[in-house]
Amino acid sequence: MIDLKTKEITIFKELLIIIMTKLLYLSLFLVTNCSSPEQNQFKTFLALGDSYTIGESVEVNKSWPNQLVSHANATRTVFEEAKIIARTGWTTDELFAAIEEEELLPNYDLVSLMIGVNNQYRGRSPENFREEFLVLLDKSIALSKKAEAGVMVLSIPDWGVTPFAFNRNKTQIAQEINLFNSIIQNACLEAGVAYFDITPISRQALVQPELVASDGLHPSSTMYALWVAEVLPFLTN
Numbered sequence: 001m002i003d004l005k006t007k008e009i010t011i012f013k014e015l016l017i018i019i020m021t022k023l024l025y026l027s028l029f030l031v032t033n034c035s036s037p038e039q040n041q042f043k044t045f046l047a048l049g050d051s052y053t054i055g056e057s058v059e060v061n062k063s064w065p066n067q068l069v070s071h072a073n074a075t076r077t078v079f080e081e082a083k084i085i086a087r088t089g090w091t092t093d094e095l096f097a098a099i100e101e102e103e104l105l106p107n108y109d110l111v112s113l114m115i116g117v118n119n120q121y122r123g124r125s126p127e128n129f130r131e132e133f134l135v136l137l138d139k140s141i142a143l144s145k146k147a148e149a150g151v152m153v154l155s156i157p158d159w160g161v162t163p164f165a166f167n168r169n170k171t172q173i174a175q176e177i178n179l180f181n182s183i184i185q186n187a188c189l190e191a192g193v194a195y196f197d198i199t200p201i202s203r204q205a206l207v208q209p210e211l212v213a214s215d216g217l218h219p220s221s222t223m224y225a226l227w228v229a230e231v232l233p234f235l236t237n
Contacts, residue, residue: 062221092132157202
């Protein structure tokens with residue numbers, strides 16, 4: 001025969017189990033349903049540029065923006081597929097016109113800008129490039145949720161080291177690209193935007209042919225991977 005005290009202890013234990021179970025369900029509900037919108041949504045990435053951004057002559061998933069998303073998602077799964085506005089041959093004014101046609105909303109977590117090689121290739125002046133690049137940089141900042149803190153700019157690669165340029169003045173090409181990159185770097189410094197100098201990596205192609213794609217001009221997926229390694233830390237800041 002169970003005495004009164006034993007019965008009270010049993011009832012107390014049962015009540016305690018019920019309370020703890022309800023608290024557990026409540027905590028799970030809060031974690032699942034009350035996290036911030038930012039935690040429940042994939043981040044967005046807008047990549048602006050030319051042939052270097054679309055990954056001319058490599059598979060789509062091997063372009064540097066898509067490799068960047070893959071690397072980020074391998075550890076944290078935060079980015080949806082990158083939106084890429086870029087085309088082979090585009091200059092600064094052509095890229096800006098394409099952006100305007102898209103009528104984009106200013107809601108991107110990350111915006112990248114990489115442009116200028118075709119301005120140099122076509123012989124356009126540094127002054128004209130600076131003017132148009134500043135417009136693009138301002139536009140990139142305006143499209144970012146975090147303003148300048150959500151924008152990164154990559155330098156212009158040196159195509160003068162590729163087989164495509166075998167009969168061209170490599171010294172002149174390098175000097176002009178250096179000049180254009182100095183314009184880009186200074187503009188980023190003034191605007192407080194992250195600047196990544198991947199030009200030295202591109203020049204490794206002079207002694208590492210595997211860094212050049214099959215067309216003899218554009219970077220290979222291997223070179224793009226090196227660019228990604230350079231900019232990846234920006235995502236963790």
